[in-house]
Amino acid sequence: MKTAFKSFTSYIQRCVSLLQNFSAKGMVTGGTVLHCHFLKKGVFSERFIAIRLLIMYLESRKLSEANQMVKEFNGFDLVVQNCLINANIKWGNLSEARKLFDEMPERNEITWTLLISGLMKCGRVEESMLYFERNPFKGVVSWTAGITGLVKNGSSFHGLKLFARLIESGVKPNQVTYSSIISACIEMSDFELGMSVLGLIIKTGFENNVSVCNSLITLCLRMHEFDLARKVFDRMETRDVVSWTAILDMYVEMGNLGEARRIFDEMPKRNEVSWSVIIARYNQYGDNIEALKLFRRMVREGIKPTISCFASILCALASLESLQAGKNIHAHITKIGIERDVFIGSSLVDLYCKCGETRDGRFVFDSIKNKNVVLWNSMIGGYSMNGQMDEAKYLFDNMPNRNNVSWGTLIGGYVEFKQFDTVFEVFNEMILSGETPTKPTFSSVLCACASVASLEKGKDIHGKILKLGFQYDVYLGTALTDMYAKCGDIESSKQVFDRMSERNEFSWTVMIQGLAESGFAKESLALFEEMKRNSSVAPNELMLLSVLFACSHCGLVDKGLEYFGAMESVYGIRPKGRHYTCVVDMLSRSGRLYEAEELINSMPFRPEANALAALLSGCKTYKDEEIAERTARKLVELAEKNSAGFVLLSNIYASAGRWTDVSNIRKLMREKGLKKSVGCSWVEVRNHLHSFYSEDGIHSKSAEINDILELLRSEMTDP
């Protein structure tokens, strides 16, 4: 042949790789053009080319073309049948694949392995193992397929037992087998075992194999042995994309996203996985904008996003609540036919629900055939974040398998929508069912304990956490600190806070606030100063409110004013109504009524009713009728707009004994249909909550309680 190719075989090879390329990029048209070309050239009957064409048609689901091709092969061609089984498994038609398998007159190891791994992928472990045992061609690949299947279905121990049988049978493991075994060690978090596997790897001379080293890096990474991971990486003779991607991920795990990005930018080669990883990590770090930017660059560079990459980007869009962009991606995903994937589905459900569209989320949820726990959890979470707790509970009660995340999601919903009684009820049920709560679940329940100020329940939860041997992470530590502070046990709160190895903005806020509100004003201020000195956390709105509150309660008026002045100029935080109220209160308490009034007048927005009330109460203490009169007028004005103003005004009149004014205001409120929000306080006795309301809701034992109070009062006054 007079072509540019040295020989006919290399020409065929070139054709095959061209087809493979078209197939991988989903460019069927290009493939079809080649098909016609081959027919004309007469090389179509070349077996390699024909098979490649068949695979291409199968992968792009061009079924009529594929069937046409099958007819061209006479009888039951083993390789063709294998291709058909492979395609059916990929499409999820397991029964069709099995039918083909059963009808085959002869099979090879590939045939068997396809069925074994196909069954494993669908979670049908026992059936798969049955075929494994019946398989007459037990080579490395069959063994490895069995092992990985078990590991991926959460039976790593059985996977390792199969590995032991492999060694006994005399078959030599290959690099893929070792990778699977290392995955098993990772899944079982067994670093020791991983190290003994390493011994075996060295003994069999696989320690320089790229794939094996890649798996070893991942093992070290998961076990947080970063130095060792780096060592493995450094001593590799050749590194591939996977090695670079793994080491990039290590820096992310170490909290150094910047270094990871540097590696990503300087890697000799990037594949779709490297892109996936860096995008996913930016997303997990909350930098969704950068994730999107990278996604756009990736698409521009012609890299086809993987399913996981779409999942990450949908997750990023969900966090940004960009419904429209999310819908565009959804349309694209539908066009390329992967909208029924569970990973994609979970992200889509999350996207719609985060944007408040639970009905669209439910539509996606219903459209997915092979639902897994995560998908169910996403839908439950979707309802929970939108306060549709009944729907969430209904799904929860009717899901086929629950895990601890399902429980946690439901509980989190009840916490967010303040149904605290239900929180404890469901949490108890969870414990009784034998499920182990995760750290986020503990955080949620601690938040509920803090909200109802139940020290007893909070301590009980703390005990459970200790019993499980959970290390505090930032969230859990913060939740505990907050719980103890809000329940009045500031000592324990401080203890937990001091022991935390990592603290974020929330941790500092909670502790500063806890100290301030428990009356430890000086300690609160000292902690705020310590934070500014020793941490990278910047002061926030809530911290400054606590700081002002602390100054107010210590009588450190000038210091308070100093902080208040520094808010915008130094910390870049614009004071809100509550900050002004706090400062007005501080000034009024110390008798600096004129300054307080000035401050109210200088506010760029309407003051809170409480600010005026604080000033009025100061006027009462320091007997300044002039300012009182002006402030009262402002309060009346404000009262027209909200019920809080009316209530305050009526209380002020009441304390001044101006009862006619009081009844006038109450009448006005009734006319306007304004209702005073009911005050409530509660106390916990032997793990039972007793609530007391300021208005009609009366405690069932209020008569007895009042009798006892009367008795105590008399004992205190006449000893």
Added chain:
DNA sequence: ATAGGGTTAG
């Protein structure tokens, strides 16, 4: 044909 990445809660 068998490995390495990705989805849910704070």
